[in-house]
Amino acid sequence: MIQGAGSNVGKSLLVAGLCRHFTRAGLTVRPFKPQNMSNNAAVAAGGEIGRAQALQARACGVPPHVDMNPVLLKPESETGAQVIVQGKRLTTVRAKDYAALKPQLMAPVLDSFRRLQTQAELVIVEGAGSPAEVNLRAHDIANMGLAVASDTPVILTGDIDRGGVIAQLVGTQAVLDAQDNAMIRGFLINKFRGDPRLFDDGYRLIQDRTGWPGLGVIPWFPDAHKLPAEDAADLGGTRGDGAFLIAVPHLNRIANFDDLDPLAQEPGVTLRIVKPGQPLPVEADLIILPGSKATIADLTHFRAQGWDIDLAAALRRGARVLGLCGGYQMLGREIADPEGIEGKPGSIPGLGLLDMTTVMTPDKRVTETEALHPASNTRVRGYEIHLGRTEGPDRARPLFTVNGQPEGAVRADGRVMGSYLHGMFTEDAFRRAFLASLGATPGNHSYDQTVESTLDALADHLAAHVDCDRLLNLAQT
Known part of the structure; x- marks a missing residue:
């Protein structure tokens, strides 16, 4: 141990x-x-x-x-x-x-x-x-x-x-x-x-x-950043120096933020995690609203930073917006929690960027999901972990389809998107097609191969500096 x-x-x-x-x-x-x-x-x-x-x-x-x-x-x-x-x-x-x-x-x-x-x-x-x-x-x-x-x-x-x-x-x-x-x-x-x-x-x-x-x-171990991090304390600052700027607000209860790791490793991308008290950069090409464990509370926190104003300004300047899971729920017209699952019963206006509403329900969806991205005809394997049911007219333009059924939503002008699907950017073909559609220049590396080679390098690193034979003998006693 x-x-x-x-x-x-x-x-x-x-x-x-x-x-x-x-x-x-x-x-x-x-x-x-x-x-x-x-x-x-x-x-x-x-x-x-x-x-x-x-x-x-x-x-x-x-x-x-x-x-x-x-x-x-x-x-x-x-x-x-x-x-x-x-x-x-x-x-x-x-x-x-x-x-x-x-x-x-x-x-x-x-x-x-x-x-x-x-x-x-x-x-x-x-x-x-x-x-x-x-x-x-x-x-x-x-x-x-x-x-x-x-x-x-x-x-x-x-x-x-x-x-x-x-x-x-x-x-x-x-x-x-x-x-x-x-x-x-x-x-x-x-x-x-x-x-x-x-x-x-x-x-x-x-x-x-x-x-x-x-x-x-x-x-x-200098390559630790190439492996998925678990602790939100490891988030922060700017990763990469590419021309395409992706900005992500650091929510209080940010969840499943390893969604961002494959993007941070793209050579044409700069990924900036924006801490509370700092403005969202209006010059961003893409703003991602990440997952949240407490969507209503984090939306309140989002507004308290003035990020809703920054987001609107960035959109006016031509940015695109992607909401993932809780961030997807925030993009709608309203989030309702009638049973008080996340806190006190009630509802809160959403950011109003997608025509849809979310109702929190006690049943939790936890599943691996295979989806199709119709715009690029690429397949994605990811997973869902969320409470809540989302409905509304913009879901008629889904970001993905799962077994022929709509998943996620896209605004009519295509500049605001959302999905419950985590892990989408680990799929190389989709990630490259998605970034290219927004004007970025994606690389040709494999994210999975990067993780595997980094695990091998980590194992070599430990073998060179730890008495692994003694560890094994201790485990056998």
Whole structure:
């Protein structure tokens, strides 16, 4: 089990790289994360799991499965989250009430873990946050709670790039009780920039203070951005330097933002993530309204930034607009939530750029989808994860068709489009045709091949800097 001495230390990438390394070594490997918190979900066997576990499954060469992430928390507000258990929505719970729910979740977590154990020679587990959050230790299922209950050895990982890595690791040992400390069998230092030998003294100090063996100092992996990210904290700034500018507002509850990754890798594209408080660039060629876990709240937030005014100005200057999932719902005339599924019952005016309305309903659509893009006659394989039903005249001009039925909508002048389909831009033929239709100059690279080659490079990177043989021996004890 790879645990972190803090959040965002690189656990997800380490697990993905180790999965690929040991799979290439001939082992049957499966990833596992008992509890994840992310709005960047993937569809797995008809259910939902974290995007990182889908990538890790890919690193193992197997389809993703709900057992790989049995508890997924999808934040809907600052104080509450939707709880997904083994792929299906269980409830929505406030943060202060989640502790009371956790005792019920260990059973399905262990159930999923044990099923994976029967399928694999090696299960690589990813922790969540940090075990040093000992105030959350009671009924823990994400870190030491799972490690102790399943007798899984732990490797603790520190992030040297943010500073204070010695305190991260030594301090973690200081606050853990004896039983939890006994689960830790070694440590890793991640994200080192420069000459790793410069940390030799610090490395020895950690070993002397903790008694844990060091298993490697891992240099910064510069191609990490080529893999789908799960944490919205990884979003921001500008990627690429192409002539075609795509702008994306960073919504509070932005979801499934890996939709943007294939576009960011296009040589003719500049992708700019616009943070709250910054204006949407009116010179943008394309503005994408991304997915959202709380559509009504995020639309209110969108207007509070003045982005609705910027969007109208960009349209007047010739920009195109694409709404994805929650962003698609925002483009309509109204969003109604009569049952209070996302918050208080009520409705809110949409941006009015598509002639359609959305009604939130309790039934959630979670499915993989194959669609046809009639304008380019290209096929797309993607997925849908959404609440709500959308109807209206502009749906008579669909962006896609699914089994001959309309999906999405296009305004009569063709400049405003929307769809519930995630993952559309991973399809090379569609992405190139779509960008070319808007005046961009697409490249000829394969997104899937980029992901595969990056996973291989990550595995090589870890093999060169981690004592993988010792890791495997620890897993066998």
